[in-house]
Amino acid sequence: MPTDSAVRALADVPREPGAAKPDPIVVADDVVRRFGGMTAVDVQHVEIQRGAITALIGPNGAGKTTFFNLLTGFDKPSSGTWTFEGRSLHGLPAARVARKGMVRTFQLTKALSRMTVIENMRLGAGSQPGENLFTALVPPLWRAREREITEQAEELLVRFKLDHHRDSFAGSLSGGQRKLLEMARALMSKPTMVMLDEPMAGVNPALTQSLLGHIQALRDDGMTVLFVEHDMHMVRHISDWVIVMAEGRIVAEGPPETVMQDPAVVDAYLGAHHDTDLGDDALLSDDVAEQLEAEVQAEEEKR
Amino acid sequence: MDWTNLLVNVAGEIIAPTTAAYALAAIGLNIHFGLTGLLNMGQAGFLLLGAYGFAIATIAGWPLWAAVLAAILAAVVFALILGIPTLKLRGDYLAIVTIAAAEIVRIVGRSTTLTDLTGASSGLRGNSYKHTFQDASPFPDGTWELGPFEYAINASNSWWIRIVGWGVVALACLLIWLLMRSPWGRVLKGIREDEDAVRSLGKNVYAYKMQSLVLGGVIGAVAGIIYVLPRAVQPDAMGRSMTFFIWTILLLGGAATVFGPILGSMLFWAALMLIKLVMRGTVPETVMRSEQIEQFGWIIVGITLMLLVIFRPQGILGDKKELAINAH
Numbered sequence A: 001m002p003t004d005s006a007v008r009a010l011a012d013v014p015r016e017p018g019a020a021k022p023d024p025i026v027v028a029d030d031v032v033r034r035f036g037g038m039t040a041v042d043v044q045h046v047e048i049q050r051g052a053i054t055a056l057i058g059p060n061g062a063g064k065t066t067f068f069n070l071l072t073g074f075d076k077p078s079s080g081t082w083t084f085e086g087r088s089l090h091g092l093p094a095a096r097v098a099r100k101g102m103v104r105t106f107q108l109t110k111a112l113s114r115m116t117v118i119e120n121m122r123l124g125a126g127s128q129p130g131e132n133l134f135t136a137l138v139p140p141l142w143r144a145r146e147r148e149i150t151e152q153a154e155e156l157l158v159r160f161k162l163d164h165h166r167d168s169f170a171g172s173l174s175g176g177q178r179k180l181l182e183m184a185r186a187l188m189s190k191p192t193m194v195m196l197d198e199p200m201a202g203v204n205p206a207l208t209q210s211l212l213g214h215i216q217a218l219r220d221d222g223m224t225v226l227f228v229e230h231d232m233h234m235v236r237h238i239s240d241w242v243i244v245m246a247e248g249r250i251v252a253e254g255p256p257e258t259v260m261q262d263p264a265v266v267d268a269y270l271g272a273h274h275d276t277d278l279g280d281d282a283l284l285s286d287d288v289a290e291q292l293e294a295e296v297q298a299e300e301e302k303r
Numbered sequence B: 001m002d003w004t005n006l007l008v009n010v011a012g013e014i015i016a017p018t019t020a021a022y023a024l025a026a027i028g029l030n031i032h033f034g035l036t037g038l039l040n041m042g043q044a045g046f047l048l049l050g051a052y053g054f055a056i057a058t059i060a061g062w063p064l065w066a067a068v069l070a071a072i073l074a075a076v077v078f079a080l081i082l083g084i085p086t087l088k089l090r091g092d093y094l095a096i097v098t099i100a101a102a103e104i105v106r107i108v109g110r111s112t113t114l115t116d117l118t119g120a121s122s123g124l125r126g127n128s129y130k131h132t133f134q135d136a137s138p139f140p141d142g143t144w145e146l147g148p149f150e151y152a153i154n155a156s157n158s159w160w161i162r163i164v165g166w167g168v169v170a171l172a173c174l175l176i177w178l179l180m181r182s183p184w185g186r187v188l189k190g191i192r193e194d195e196d197a198v199r200s201l202g203k204n205v206y207a208y209k210m211q212s213l214v215l216g217g218v219i220g221a222v223a224g225i226i227y228v229l230p231r232a233v234q235p236d237a238m239g240r241s242m243t244f245f246i247w248t249i250l251l252l253g254g255a256a257t258v259f260g261p262i263l264g265s266m267l268f269w270a271a272l273m274l275i276k277l278v279m280r281g282t283v284p285e286t287v288m289r290s291e292q293i294e295q296f297g298w299i300i301v302g303i304t305l306m307l308l309v310i311f312r313p314q315g316i317l318g319d320k321k322e323l324a325i326n327a328h
C-alpha cells in the first residue's frame, strides 16, 4: 500500500493534467516529438514528485515509451525542455543522463544475452575504476570495488529470485526472468530515479507481489519511481500518483483510486463506453468483456 | 615427393615472421570484432599505414623507437578519422567506411605523386629501412641452425625478426587476456551485445568504441612493421585480400578468444603451404601450372571461410555455448 508520507505530500495536489507538485524531481515543459507528420508526444507541462511512485498509463501508442526515451536521452525531441533535480537534461546523451541518477529499463528487454547473469549485474554498477582502459591492466586497482559490486549484485539476485541462474548466460533466461534481470541491473547503480517501462509484463503474480514490495521499500529509502504499466491492479496496488497519457498528451492526473473515473480517461481508453468504470475489477470478468464485445459489434453493424 | 622437406617447410611456416604478423593483425581485429563487435573491414589499411610510417621515418633517419612511434601515431590518427564520423552510426557504416579508407591508403600510397615518399606502386625496398632493426639485435651476425631450421641470425628473414615478432605476439596476448577479464573488457562485451543497454547503464559507448578501434588499429600497425621487415613495403600486397585473410584467421581460430588468432594464423599458413607443396608434387604441370596451384590455394581459403561461418562460427577455440545463444 502507498506509504502515508508520499500520499500525504500529494494530497493537496489538484487532480488535473500538469498539476504542480510540492517537491518535483522532474519538470517537463512543452516536450514535443513528431515522427513525420504524426505527433507522438505533446506534453505541455508535467511534474513528477520526488520520493513517490508514479504510474504512467495510457492506451497502446499513447506515447509513453517515446516520452521515456525523450526524458532519458535515447531520443531527441522536436522541441521542449525538462529538468531533473533542477538541472536541464536537454540534449544530454543517454549515458550522462544515467550517470546523473536517472536510470531506465526498456519495454523490449535488453538483456545482454551472451554474458552471464552476474556479469550483466556487474555492468550496471557505477564508479568501477577498472572500466578505464589503463587501470584495467592493473587488477589490484579495481579488485576491491569488484568485490563490493559482486556482493551487491548477489543480494539483488536473491531478491529477484535469480540467484540460481547467477552463472547462466542471460540469453538462456525466460522472458520474465530477463525483465527481472534488467530491473535488477538498473538498480545496481543505486539511482535517484528509476524509470521502468512495463516492468511486470510476463512476470508471475507471486513474484510480482514480492517485487512490488521491493519497489516500495526502495521508495521508502528515498528513490523516485516512474513506471509504465497496463495492469491496472498493479497500478492501483503500488502507485502513489497516476498520470494518464493519450495520443501524446497528458489527459488526466490523480491518485490511483479516483483517476480511473475521470471522464477524460474513460474517453481515452474506451471511446463511447462511458458507463464502464475502468478501475472496477469487474471490467476484467468475462460477462463484461462479452457485453463490451457485443456493443462494439452492434456499433460496427450500424456503420 | 620429399616428405621430410615438405614437413620442414610446413613447420617453418608455423614460426615464420609472416605468421606472427598475421597473428598480431588478427589480435587487433579481435579487439574490434571479437570484443566490441565492430566490423572493421579494412585492417590491412592499418598494417599498410604502420609499414609506411615505420619505413618512411627510418629512411628519413629516425631511430628505431621513433619510427615505431610514427607507425603507432599514424594508426591512431587513422582510427580517429574513421571512428569520429562512423561510431555513432549503426555498425554496417563502419564496415563500409573501413573498406573504402583502407583502399584509399593503398591507392594514395601507390600513386605517382608521392613517389619520393612511398616509392609509388613499386613500394619501398626492404634494405632501405631494415638497418635500424637489425642493428638493434644483440646477437652476432651469421646463420644459426635449430633442428631442421636454418636462418640468418639478423639479416632479413632472420631469427631476430622471429624472436621479436613472436615476442610482440605474446605481449599482445597478455594484454588481451588482461583486458578480457577486466571491467573494461566487460563494457566492450556489453556493447557487442546491445549498445543501448550499456548506454542506459551510464557508460559512454562512443568513447569505448573509439578506444577499441584505436587499440586494435595500433596493434595492426605494429603487425604491419613485422610484416614488412623481412620483405619490402608493397602497397598492392597489403590490400583487400590481406584484410580477408586476417578475417579468415580470426574466425578460424575463434573470435573473442585469447589464443584463437595465433592458432588461426599458424593453421592458415601451414595448411596453405601444405596444399601448395602436395599439389606441386602430385599434380602434373599439364593439368595445373605452378601459379595456378597458388591461386587454387586461395580458392580453398575462400571455401574454408564459407564453411567456417556456416558450420563452426565460433572457430576452433570459441565457446560453443556462447555462440549457441541468439544475440537478441
Ligand SMILES: Nc1ncnc2c1ncn2[C@@H]1O[C@H](COP(=O)(O)OP(=O)(O)OP(=O)(O)O)[C@@H](O)[C@H]1O
Binding pocket: A035, A040, A058, A059, A060, A061, A062, A063, A064, A065, A066, A067, A107
Ligand atoms: N521510431 C518511430 N518512428 C515512427 N513512429 C514512431 C516511432 N516510435 C514510436 N512511434 C509512434 O509513436 C506513437 C507512440 O508510440 P509509443 O511507443 O511511445 O507508445 P506507447 O504508449 O509506449 O505504447 P505501448 O503501450 O503499446 O507500449 C505510436 O503511434 C508509434 O507508432
Ligand SMILES: [Mg+2]
Binding pocket: A064, A065, A066, A107, A197
Ligand atoms: Mg511502450
